[in-house]
Amino acid sequence: MDADAPPVIGVGASAGGVEALLDLAERLDPDLPAAVLVVLHQPAEAPTVLPELMDRRCALPVRHAVHGERPVAGAVLLAPPDHHLLIVDGRLEVTRGPRENGHRPAIDPLFRALAIESGPRAIGCVLSGLLDDGAAGLLALVRHGGTAVVQDPDEALYPSMPRAALEQVPGAIVTSLAEMSTTFSQLAARPVIGGRRPSPRLERELTLSRAGVGVNDQERPPGPPAGLVCPDCSGPLFDLSEDNLLRYRCRVGHAWSEKSLSSVQDDGIERALFTALQALEDKADLQHRIARAAHDRGSARTADRARETAHQALQSAGLVRDLLADRKAGDSA
Template identity: 85%
Template sequence: MAANGSPVVIGVGASAGGVEALLELAGVLDADLPAAVLVVLHQPADAPTVLPGLMDKRCALPVRHARDGDDLVAGTVLLAPPDHHLLIVRGRLEVTRGPRENGHRPAIDPLFRSIAVEAGPAGIGCVLSGLLDDGAAGLLALVRHGGTAMVQDPDESLYASMPQAALEQVPGAIVRSVAELGAAFSDLATRPVIGGRRPDPRLVREVAASRAGANVDDEDRPDGPAAGLVCPDCSGPLFDLSEGNMLRYRCRVGHAWSEQSLSSVQDDGIERALFTALQALEDKADLQHRIARTATERGSTRTADRAREAAHHALASAGLVRDLLAEREAGDSA
C-alpha cells in the first residue's frame, strides 16, 4: 500500500492475443492480492464483450467492467468498457470517451500515464500480447515516476510486437510468462513503497488530453513543435512529442500516435488511395473505349482515335498502380 493509504495499482494492457493471456492471468491472481488491477484490452467499439464474466469465473478476485467514479479498491479487477478510456483522476476511476490514442479507445498508454501521475512508485504496468506499440510510451512514463514495468515474455506471446516495443523503451522491465505473473504481482504489491516525486506537468497535461472535453485552445496545444504531419483521425496538425528514440505525436484535440501506430495507419491510407486511383483509371479507360466505339459508329475518326489513346494511357497508368500494389504486398509478406 502506498504511503497515502491508497492501494497499489496494477495496470494491464493487451491487444491481439490478449484475450487468451487475460483468461490465463485471471486464473493465477492470488485471492489476497493487495492491489487494484485495471485492464485495457483493444476491442471494437460496438462489439459486446463477455470477457469480464469469463475472467470472473476463473479468478479468485471479483472481475467486472469499471464504472465512472469507482473507488480504487484492492483485491478487485476492473476492465475498461468498449469505446472508453480507463483513467485514474484524483484518486477515482474515470471512464471516458476521450480522443483515441494509436487509433484505439480504450488505449493502454492513457491508463499507464494516469497511473504514473496518481500512483507513482505504487504503480505497476504490465504489457501483454499485442500488435504494434501501444503501451510502450505509457510504461516508460510510469517507470520515470518510480513505478515498475512488467512485460509478458515475447517468446510465449501470441503476438510479440507490443511486448517487444515495451522492452525497447524500458529494457529493464521484468519479463515473465503469464503463468508467473500472479506470483510476481503479489510480490511487488507487498513490497514497501519508497519515495515518489511530483508528477511531470507535461504528463499531467497528457492525461488531461485523454479525457472527454479536452481543451483545444492555442494555450493548451500539445507541448512540442508542429511536426508537419496530419492526424489520421481528424486531419488536424500533429505536434512532435518525441523523446530520445521514442517518436510520438499528438494533435490539438488530443488524438495521439506512436511511431508504429502512425506508420501503420499511413500504410492503410496509402493502400486505400492506390485502390481508389486504380478504380478511377480503369473506369476512365472503360469510358474512353465506349466513346471510341460510339465515335466510330458516327464516322468521327479523330474523336475515336483520341478516345482510344486516352484509354491506352489510363490502362498504362493503371498497370503502374497495380505494380505498386503488388510490391507492397510482397514487402508485407517478406
C-alpha cells in the same frame, strides 16, 4: 498520492490478449493486495463478454469499471468498449477522450494516469499485441517510480507490443503468464519507496485524454510542429519525441506512436491506391465506349483519341497494380 490507497496494477493487451487475460485470470492470487485495471483493444461497437469469461476463471471479482468508483484491492476492473480507463484523484474515470494510437480504450492513457496517481505504487504490465501501444506510457510510469512487467515476447501470441515495451523500458521484469501472478503479489506487497512529482507535460497529456476537460486554447501547442497531419481529425501534429521514442499529438488530443502512425498511413496509402486504380479503370472503360460510339458514327479521329486515352489509363492502372503488389509482398516478407 493517497497513502492509504492500494497499489494498482495496470494491464494492457491487444491481439492475442483475450487468451493471455483468461490465462492470467486463472492464476491471480485470491489475496492479491492490489487493484487490477485492464485495457484490451477492442472494436467500439462490438459486444464483449470478456468480464464474464474472466470472472468464471478468476478467484477475484471481475467486471467493467464504473465511472467515479474507487479502486479497491482484490478486484479486477476492465475498460468498457470505446472508453479510456483512467484514475484521477483516487477515482476511476471511464471516458470517451480522444483516441490514442487509433484506439479507445488505449493503454498509454491508463499507464500515464497510474504514473501520476500511484507513482511508486503503480505496476504496469504489457501483454500480447500488435504495434506499440503501452510503450510510451510504461516509460512514463517507470520514470515516476512505478514498476514495469512485460510478458515474455517468446511466449506471446503477438510479440510486437511486448518487444516495443522492452525497447523503451529494457529494465522491465520479463515473465511468463505462469509466473506473472506471483510477480504481481510480490510487487504489490513490497514497501513503497520514493516517488517524484509528475512532470507538467505528463499532467497535460492526461488532461487531453479526459473527455470534457479542455486545455486552455491560449496555451502553446504540445510541442514543435511535426509537419504531419493527424489521421483522426486532419489537424496538425506536434512532436513529443524524446531520445529514441517518436511520438506525436494533435491539439485536440489524438496521440500517435511511430508504429501506429506508420500503420495508419500505410492503410491510407493503400486506400488511395485502390481509389486511383478504380478511377483509372473506369476512365479506360468510358474511353472505350466513346471510341465505339465514335466509330459507329464515322468519327475516326475521335475514336483514335479515345482509344489512346484508354490505353494510357490502362498503362497507369498497371503501374498502380504493380505498386499494390509490391506493398503486399513487402508486408508478407
